Amino acid sequence: MTKQEKYNLAKWAISHALENGAQQVSVSISNSRSSSVEVREEKIDKLEQAIQSNLSIQLFVDKKYSSHSTNRLKKEELAGFIEEAIAGTRYLSEDEFRTLPDPELYYKGNGQDLKTLDTGFDTYDPQRKIDLAFQAEKEVRGKDERIISVSASYYDGMNERVMVTSNGFEGDMANSYYGLHAQVSVKGGDARPEASWSENAIFYEKLKKAGIGQKALERALKKIGQEKVESGKMDMIVENRMISRLFGPLISALNGSAIQQKNSFLVDRLGEKVFSEKLTVTDDPFIIFGRGSRLFDGEGLATKKRLVFENGVVRNYYIDTYYGKKLKMEPTGGSNTNLVFKTGGKDLDGLVSTVEKGILVTGFNGGNCNGSTGDFSYGIEGFFIEKGQLKQPVSEMNITGNMKELWSNIGEIGNDVNENSSWLTPSVLFSGVDFSGA
């Protein structure tokens, strides 16, 4: 479907819903294309291609609300779908807080190009893409006798979306992605440790294409001989690509729904210092080439750059129109975009060199965080650190604590930002973490 066809269909769906009893309607139509190839043992193991379409519609009928989606986009079928959805909505209870956003807050167009779409998406040679996966595999095959299995994948895709609301919003967005991934298993005693590495990019030309297999192999070999160490309170460094597992619960706790439903450990903490003053994070939707960059959010609200945490003070809740009305607060956008950390002066090696006794966490294994209280416990693997040096690989250990305490005990924030994600996270050193092991 072309962009214009999507706009036309969205407007038709809105009219049809309004004619059949809805007072307000929001429609979003998307299509996406993706492909992937996985190689093993110098052969293609899996080749996948996909084209997908979706229409989703939010209905506001006599103060009642429902939301629906379908991939059956023929008008004849959509008509019945919308009529049935409206009829069903009438059986729900009224909800005075449900409305479309205030049109004043909508994105009005003419934003800058955030470079989220590679317009050359269809022009790259498919054989070259398959060769990239073979190349990543070749970097590993035969390089060490302990290797059991190597697989490498290339994948790419693009999404295009158009959104229209009955009170005046019209907008479209598109993004593309390309990625390479390698996974290596090695034999070490009875265990078969595995490790993976990946790189991704929004533009094909920017994708890092070499060294991925090699990095996965290095990481796998370093895991041989993993053993738990004795339980104790120790320093902990979490690698930049892994820290999101511990940072995620802080962002979830800022969610308007969690705040309003009292299911967050940050209820009533806006403006208060809860965490270490070393924690400063900004939500910046306007980073060029940013993986989370966008001009408007899922409701059509214009995005803004916002402070999330400032020197440990909570500065933002993520509030959409609905929870804004329930909480009597201004909407700030219901979800995060790019998260930018204020960084410190050291890279990962620099952080390790400062630790007398501790653990560098390079991977998590299960675990969870209680959103109401911030109590957490996670399985970890990584390396024991002694006198500033990495020692034996460790695994089968847990860390346990509370998010408020953990993020109050930041020793140092690194400067080694991971650019493969919309969360631009550095490695972080924490002090006094409870490890359980032998």
Place this chain on the structure above:
Amino acid sequence: MGTDRRSFIKLGGTAVAGGMLLPPFLQSCQNVQISGNVKSYLDHFEVSAEMLQKVIAAAMSKGGDYADLFFEHKKSNSLGLEDGKVNRAYSNIGFGVGIRVLKGDQTGFAYSETVTPDALVNAAKLAANIANSKNGFSPVGLNEKVPAGYYNISRKWEDISVEDKVPFVQKMNDKVFALDEKVIKVNAFLSDQTSYVLFYNSEGRLTYDYRPMISFGTVCIMQKDERVENAYVARSFRRGFEWLSDGLVDELAHEAVDQANLLFEATKPKAGEMPVVMGAGGSGILLHEAIGHTFEADFNRKGTSIFSDKMGKKVAESFVNIIDDGTLENNRGSINIDDEGNDVQKTYLVKDGVLNSYIHDRISAKYYGVEPTGNGRRESFRSIPLPRMRATYMETGPHTKDDIVSNVDYGVYVDNFSNGEVKIGAGDFTFFVKSGYLIEKGKLTRPIKDINIIGNGPQALADITMVANDYRIDNGTWTCGKDGQSVPVTCGLPTVLVKKLTVGGSV
């Protein structure tokens, strides 16, 4: 893309209030009444047998060894309650066909969301590219296979209106609030799903399945002084509307309030290694993580599982019998045919302590020269089938729960979980304990909560030293994730003693 984590989650917390659960509303998008024969499924998907044969021929046109077509029409509806009212509903329709071509153990896959002859043939040609010769392919016949009937229901969700479902969700809210004045918020949901599946392959097998599913539950949030705690409780089955009752509402509401209450008293155990008693029921998560995933034959075929060289070997005490079963009546993990059209079995993974079978899909069964076990499953027509679990449980053993608990001097008793995970190669698995109890001098004493437990699969299996006679399946909303695909499963266990695991806690 490939990931080294296999995760297992119970949909929990506030997620249920959002779009994660997609349950219903819409009666149909096609006006064909489905009955139990293949003709009605062909009509439903607006295809003919001749057309299927033509598409298979296109899929095999480049020399593939095997091809299959998986048509699916899934309708999901969900009702949600927040702040005292059933004030939101969600629905989703997914319709399409996945086309897969195998050449040896190589897979080509494409799907189409439209079922016109051109669209199907085009998708088939894309999938065919995995092979690259010009083999002739002779058309195959139609070998109709009537599927098993593991989940007969009397009142189909498609015939039930929103009006009929709303009162149950409302009653859940009212009941939870009535039970305890500490309750400050209640979320409740009711999600139903109906899938139609039509399957045809290059061996001529033509079969179909009708798959109903219902999930019903609540999140209860309670406050005592400054402290807030939450509990999530739900049940899920392949059952119809007849399953809902006021008794069920009562049972779930009591469970939620009791669980949340327990948390206010809870403490943390000492960090470190200790005996762990797994309570009957949801503790089956131990089998799912410690054993189930590492028995999936795709990992073993590639040599990447820690169990890769253990077939036929003794891996546990002789009273340990572990099963993966797709045939339990109305169970969330049951399927009448798997997503590769195969019959489904009750499969002994460990029999009398000996590793007896892996969990197979078509590719791995062929690799190992065994019959498929009916474990080839996929999230939807958009995904490739993989070896996946169904209901995974352990049979009863010779001990009693009291024997087991009184055997432990200091340890933990755990029976309520939210999620788990495993590293296939290292064999390290974890599960997160929402609540349980300390065991001190052979007695359950203080409650514990929010701790992760970690162990190593082969070691933990060998360390199961006692198994009680109280086997029970847990019918929660268990969902298993692998390679980005989610499938519904269940698990079960009698009370079991694991001699030593590493328990998260305070130092």
